[in-house]
Amino acid sequence: MQLEKYEEALDCYRVAQQKNPRNTQIPLQIEKALILKDNKSMGLTIFSLVPGRDICISKNSITNKIQSKIFDFAVKMKNLIYIIVDNETKECIVVDACWDVDGIIKFIKDRHLKLVGAIVTHHHFDHVGGKPPPPFNQLPIKVSGLCDLLKRFPNLKAYIHPLDIPYVLKSNPELSVLFTPIPLSKLPIRNRQSHFCNTNIISLIINFTLNSSSALSNTNVSRIIPTPHNFTLSLGNFTHLKFLHTPGHTEGSQSILVNDTRLFTGDTLMCGCTGRLDLPGGNLKQMKKTLRKRLGELDDKIVVYPGHDYGGDWTTIGIEKKKGVIGKIKRKS
Numbered sequence: 001m002q003l004e005k006y007e008e009a010l011d012c013y014r015v016a017q018q019k020n021p022r023n024t025q026i027p028l029q030i031e032k033a034l035i036l037k038d039n040k041s042m043g044l045t046i047f048s049l050v051p052g053r054d055i056c057i058s059k060n061s062i063t064n065k066i067q068s069k070i071f072d073f074a075v076k077m078k079n080l081i082y083i084i085v086d087n088e089t090k091e092c093i094v095v096d097a098c099w100d101v102d103g104i105i106k107f108i109k110d111r112h113l114k115l116v117g118a119i120v121t122h123h124h125f126d127h128v129g130g131k132p133p134p135p136f137n138q139l140p141i142k143v144s145g146l147c148d149l150l151k152r153f154p155n156l157k158a159y160i161h162p163l164d165i166p167y168v169l170k171s172n173p174e175l176s177v178l179f180t181p182i183p184l185s186k187l188p189i190r191n192r193q194s195h196f197c198n199t200n201i202i203s204l205i206i207n208f209t210l211n212s213s214s215a216l217s218n219t220n221v222s223r224i225i226p227t228p229h230n231f232t233l234s235l236g237n238f239t240h241l242k243f244l245h246t247p248g249h250t251e252g253s254q255s256i257l258v259n260d261t262r263l264f265t266g267d268t269l270m271c272g273c274t275g276r277l278d279l280p281g282g283n284l285k286q287m288k289k290t291l292r293k294r295l296g297e298l299d300d301k302i303v304v305y306p307g308h309d310y311g312g313d314w315t316t317i318g319i320e321k322k323k324g325v326i327g328k329i330k331r332k333s
């Protein structure tokens with residue numbers, strides 16, 4: 001959409017607001033239109049893919065029974081899959097490609113976009129696919145996700161926090177061959193520091209060895225890139241991504257800050273809540289620290305794109321400080 005169209009839409013919403021001052025939805029629509037307008041002026045488009053609406057749509061004739069059940073489950077889970085597009089080059093990055101890789105690829109191809117990266121916010125199967133956790137791991141089920149995506153795009157790289165890589169590999173053993181340990185000394189200096197886990201990164205690097213005999217891995221270049229805190233990545237000429245380590249929901253949860261104004265938080269921060277802390281790797285103390293320091297110190301205007309639509313598909317750091325979970329943590333501490 002052209003910028004002028006957003007202006008037109010905003011004018012319409014403002015007129016509607018004057019006529020219906022008590023309608024609580026109109027201010028939200030205005031906020032959303034302003035976000036879209038700002039994205040456009042940054043040269044960005046952000047697509048939120050919703051299971052049941054954009055992907056995971058059962059077509060009875062071609063979808064088998066198990067697949068159809070998985071799609072139903074995806075709809076219930078309310079995951080949000082994001083595609084961040086650099087408008088100039090049409091290059092795009094997918095965040096948490098899961099549930100229906102065919103559907104995600106179709107969405108990308110229909111818009112003539114070029115997929116250049118896959119980001120994983122954390123290792124849970126509803127964000128990365130693979131073998132589901134107990135008790136579902138007894139069933140012959142594999143959720144479509146990162147592994148299928150990397151098979152379909154042989155040069156694509158996946159960006160995962162080092163502490164969550166072992167879990168992703170455990171639920172997707174085929175991916176092990178794609179991970180070449182990178183000595184810390186070979187990472188660019190700007191990408192070496194990690195406030196939370198330097199020693200863990202080193203032990204992870206030592207613990208993995210390359211097995212390049214599989215069909216998935218035909219080069220010596222690692223296709224799974226560990227992304228410690230403050231790791232940076234460019235998309236096109238104007239879009240910059242910064243990876244923030246935000247542990248609490250899982251040890252290696254990460255949030256991705258785009259152009260210092262948009263934040264993809266996975267299950268670390270959703271609208272008015274955080275993800276569960278009772279699953280393996282969950283840690284209340286770390287979550288409090290993440291909310292208070294790492295997210296609490298960010299600019300209020302930053303728009304948050306959560307990993308699930310639990311009560312909304314966007315929020316802001318300011319809203320979460322005022323009446324959401326960042327505020328609660330701040331008041332308690």
Ligand SMILES: [Zn+2]
Pocket residue numbers: 122124249267275
């Ligand atoms: Zn999760």
Ligand SMILES: [Zn+2]
Pocket residue numbers: 124126127267307308
């Ligand atoms: Zn989740």
